[in-house]
Amino acid sequence: YLHMILWAFVPGLVTGFLQRLYYSIAYPVDSRSRPTKGDAxxxxxxxxxxxxxxLGYLAYTIAETRHQLPASHYAELNLTPSAFSSRDLKLNFKRLSLQAHPDKNDGRDTQFIRLRNAYETLNDPVRRFAYDRFGLEQAQCQACRTRHDYQASALPGILGYYIGTGVVMGLFALFGKGSFGSYWRWLFLCAMLVIDASLSVWSDSWLGALLSFIMPGLTPREQITVLHRVYISFFIAVNQIGPL
Structure with a gap:
């Protein structure tokens, strides 16, 4: 919500400041040629x-999106999602857990517990599948045992995002807001749903390979999260520029 509030106010405030600054440099205060409000x-x-x-704020928000992601289990264990072996996992966990052990950190066990949870998740192929595609919360599902269980558990949340976004877009259209570029907004929303469904169902797909090429080092769920944020930022930007 803060992100959308900033988009609503920051561009206008910055534009007003820059325009006043430009006029103070380009036009003398008493110049008759200085444009005023209402002039073309x-x-x-x-x-x-x-x-x-x-456009500058859009570029900044897109660049910042990746850095705002919380540290993943892979980052905790100094691993890359697409390139590590079972041996790498065990060796890294052993080395890092020894460093973070409570006996060596005055009894503090927070980092040690995080490392252990990361190891247990990535060492289990089914839980790792759930973590990669649905995130930490779904990977902790106590009632889930198989990939199908995790998929069924995650489905309401995935559909909820797209249904909720569609409802918001529909309300904007109902009140005459956001009409500029609405066709492309709906098209890209449907495309993201297809990508999300593809990554949720198939372990290896060409869409997953493409996203990994564009956004290396991220899990499929992190890639989808980035796409969601870029989608919102991009179309807010388009909707602000288009009617000018």
Missing amino acids: KYHRHYRYIYTAVV
């Missing part, structure tokens, strides 16, 4: 600056 030239300058600010 003023509006054109505002549009150019606003577009540049929105």
Whole structure:
């Protein structure tokens, strides 16, 4: 929600500041040629600056999205999701757990417990499948035993995101908001649903390989999370620039 609030206010505030700064440099205070509100030239300058600010803020939010992801089990154990062996997993866990053992850290066991949980999850092929595709919360499902169990448990949450997003988009359209680029918003939302479903059902798919090429070092669930955030940021930006 904070992200959407910032998108609603930051571009306009920054644009106003930059336009005033530009006019203070380009036009003397008493210059008759200085554009004022209501002038076509003023509006054109505002549009150019606003577009540049929105595109810059979009680039920043996309770049920042990956860094906002919490540390994964792979990062905890210094592993790469697509390139490690069972031996690597055991050796890294042994080395790191010795360093983080409570006996060597004045009884503090937080890091040791995190390492142990990460190891137990990644060492179990079924739980690792669930963690990679559905995230930590689903991987901790106590009633799940098979891949099908995890898939069935995760399905309501996955569908809930897309249904909720669709409802919000429908409400915006109902009140005459966000009409610019609505076709592409719906198309990309459906495309993300297909990608999400593909990664949830098939262990190895060409979509998964493509996402791993574009976003190396991330699990499928992290890749989908990045896509969700980029999707929201991109279409907020388009909706702000389009009507200008």
